[in-house]
Amino acid sequence: MDFPHHQKLISLLAAMVSIDDFNKDIIVQNFEPVSYPKRTLLVKEHSIARYMYFINSGYLRTYYFKDGLEVTDQINCPLGFMTAFGSYTSGNPSHEYLECITDCHLLRIRKEKLESLFRHNPQWAKADRIINEHIVLYNARRTQDLVSKTAEERYLQLLKCHPDYIHNVPLQYIASFIGVKPESLSRIRKNVASLAI
Amino acid sequence: MDFPHHQKLISLLAAMVSIDDFNKDIIVQNFEPVSYPKRTLLVKEHSIARYMYFINSGYLRTYYFKDGLEVTDQINCPLGFMTAFGSYTSGNPSHEYLECITDCHLLRIRKEKLESLFRHNPQWAKADRIINEHIVLYNARRTQDLVSKTAEERYLQLLKCHPDYIHNVPLQYIASFIGVKPESLSRIRKNVASLAI
């Protein structure tokens, strides 16, 4: 039996915990395939993030405004889970936007449904803890990098982990994500290119 | 009935989920009171963090070495949970040290025990999720601050949230934690003092 929209999610979860057919049904029944064009805002400032999204294809980001300027806070790509985490987790109105950078094919599930899965099914509870641990470790590493690496080191590391971002994510978002201005990223890229020759 | 060493932890958890007498016993039976003098290393590089600590009194930090220099990565204070999170979560050898900054009175519990509580008791599972969410939100905020605030803003914010750090945590650790060199923190402090006059 084939579930084209859900296959990637099933494979990902199967790699974390053993997923039997019963649970495949749960995934297909609860995760709704949705598609959005580039630039769509899935969460707006002051609204509440009610869905968790799984990325089948496309690129998403969250951003907020600081002194009238956009700050890109998270960037995510296929096989990742994405939402406006601050609002989703707390249930409070979001101070950031969740936006499709490119056209996106996603699966979405309402927070209450997902939490109910986590609460009532031990396999899902295990997956929840694994996903949360990944998030914690990822954020810890990002913090360490911001504290102790130069902007150039952070750019090169992003390139290494996500070479696809270069062709799919505008440089100004990447600049903001690694914590520098677009002009500085330009200079860094120029410098990196000259070193590579 | 009084459990002097465990009272703070019981109160904290009671604020998250309802704790009945059965669970108080679980806390008393599973969390072991321990005390260490200043400078004690609870986790060393290359060893594995097997315990989660709850801080009854005292200050702890984690640090690692980058280019031969200490980088203070986390600082924590009473009523917080602390460990070398990277190693504890992954089970891999730690790349950082967990150190008592001051004399400390702690409660400790082995990872397997704590996870077993989380797995087998719905109230503990709820507490686990709440604690994890706090960690995620805290780290997200720290990342945002590192990206979009100046060192002075980060220092003032730390002062506001943790005025007690000034008297209990050496400035060099605070400097490292907010991502600047000690000399820069000195300048910032001088500047802040002159503004306050």
Add this chain to the structure above:
DNA sequence: TTGATTTCCTAACATAGGTCAAGCGCACGC
């Protein structure tokens, strides 16, 4: 107390990254 060590501050200089202003090139709508 005294000497030794660590912590903190200061100052002069160096550099990464920010700011401002301008220009290029490409995509998109008219």
Add this chain to the structure above:
DNA sequence: GCGTGCGCTTGACCTATGTTAGGAAATCAA
């Protein structure tokens, strides 16, 4: 097709932070 705007780059200059060196002040051991 042709502006027009947006994304990206560049250059000149500025500022915050790093670096290096040294000295004052606090802390600790004997």
